[in-house]
Amino acid sequence: MAAEYRFSFGPWNIHEGADPFGPGVRPSLSFAEKLRLYKRLGFDGVQFHDDDAVPNLEQLSPAEIRRQAKEIKKMLDDEGLVAEFVAPRLWEDPRGIDGGYTANDPACRQWAVERSLRAIDIAQELGTNLIVLWLAREGTYIRESKNPFEALNRLLQAVNRLLEYDPTVTIAIEPKPNEPMDQAYLPTVGHALAFSTRTGDPARVGVLIETAHVLLAGLDPSDEMAFALSMGKLWSVHLNDQNGLKFDEDKAFGSANLRAAFNQVRVLELGGYAATGRFVGLDVKAMRTQKPEAATRHLANSREIFLRLVEKVRTFPKDLEAQCVANRDYEALEMAIIRHLMGLPVA
Ligand code: XUL
Numbered sequence: 567m568a569a570e571y572r573f574s575f576g577p578w579n580i581h582e583g584a585d586p587f588g589p590g591v592r593p594s595l596s597f598a599e600k601l602r603l604y605k606r607l608g609f610d611g612v613q614f615h616d617d618d619a620v621p622n623l624e625q626l627s628p629a630e631i632r633r634q635a636k637e638i639k640k641m642l643d644d645e646g647l648v649a650e651f652v653a654p655r656l657w658e659d660p661r662g663i664d665g666g667y668t669a670n671d672p673a674c675r676q677w678a679v680e681r682s683l684r685a686i687d688i689a690q691e692l693g694t695n696l697i698v699l700w701l702a703r704e705g706t707y708i709r710e711s712k713n714p715f716e717a718l719n720r721l722l723q724a725v726n727r728l729l730e731y732d733p734t735v736t737i738a739i740e741p742k743p744n745e746p747m748d749q750a751y752l753p754t755v756g757h758a759l760a761f762s763t764r765t766g767d768p769a770r771v772g773v774l775i776e777t778a779h780v781l782l783a784g785l786d787p788s789d790e791m792a793f794a795l796s797m798g799k800l801w802s803v804h805l806n807d808q809n810g811l812k813f814d815e816d817k818a819f820g821s822a823n824l825r826a827a828f829n830q831v832r833v834l835e836l837g838g839y840a841a842t843g844r845f846v847g848l849d850v851k852a853m854r855t856q857k858p859e860a861a862t863r864h865l866a867n868s869r870e871i872f873l874r875l876v877e878k879v880r881t882f883p884k885d886l887e888a889q890c891v892a893n894r895d896y897e898a899l900e901m902a903i904i905r906h907l908m909g910l911p912v913a
């Protein structure tokens with residue numbers, strides 16, 4: 567029997583609709599209210615930033631942080647949910663202005679590492695060993711502001727410190743090429759996986775691939791996913807969509823390019839992703855126009871589109887595919903795929 571996919575999202579995926587040009591347009595939901603929606607929407611996994619779990623963690627002692635994280639674990643258990651990962655949010659605190667791990671100020675670098683260790687404490691309490699690093703401000707606005715060799719070494723030292731702190735922790739880097747800095751140090755999956763080989767324990771450093779981030783790098787999400795899967799390093803995905811080279815849109819999965827979505831699902835199927843037990847994360851945003859009562863549709867829709875594409879991948883006639891490939895008749899193969907996606911007989 568084919569393995570079943572498990573789905574996750576983060577509390578930030580149910581949001582008020584604020585963007586850089588205007589305020590929120592929907593009321594806020596409490597974390598507890600959001601948790602109650604997970605199962606109803608078909609999701610089992612919760613993704614956390616460290617302060618999603620423990621909001622005021624900068625004011626708390628390590629022991630108090632653990633205590634509050636334990637309470638969240640109880641809430642998860644009560645809802646029948648599990649934590650997928652914890653990601654230290656280093657990009658909002660004033661000490662992260664110039665980056666965390668690669669900041670020029672040693673006090674800021676130390677803060678970034680300490681905060682990440684607290685994120686590991688929270689992950690331990692929540693029962694996950696996966697830490698996600700979106701290296702948001704690990705880059706530069708102008709090249710001359712940092713020495714790239716020093717910056718990469720600092721990044722390495724920070725990651726090694728996290729690996730040493732907890733020998734069971736695994737780190738998935740989520741590369742993103744285009745924001746918030748002018749240039750990011752690890753902008754693509756290839757950079758992140760090459761970097762992993764220099765760490766103290768390469769087997770514990772992999773990637774989380776987000777569709778939109780790959781598109782913004784001008785690359786193909788399905789190929790990036792296959793690349794990481796072939797190395798046993800695809801530890802989560804953030805499926806969504808992106809309509810060209812604009813801001814990071816986080817559109818519903820498959821909503822801009824259904825064919826590209828089909829190919830991402832095809833690669834996850836071919837690479838046996840479901841059997842790894844890893845989650846399919848949907849890092850999607852509701853449109854700002856969406857009314858409060860319908861502001862979770864983007865999550866349910868993305869999951870439904872994913873599952874319908876799994877069916878499309880599984881039911882595409884393999885003999886026809888093999889025949890087209892053998893004949894080098896890629897026009898016929900392409901038309902068959904398009905007809906299949908349109909719900910028409912393939913030939
Ligand atoms: C940023 C992004 C984040 C990460 C988690 O673009 O995708 O939501 O997934 O820090």
Ligand code: MN
Nearest residue numbers: 740776804849
């Ligand atoms: Mn993401």
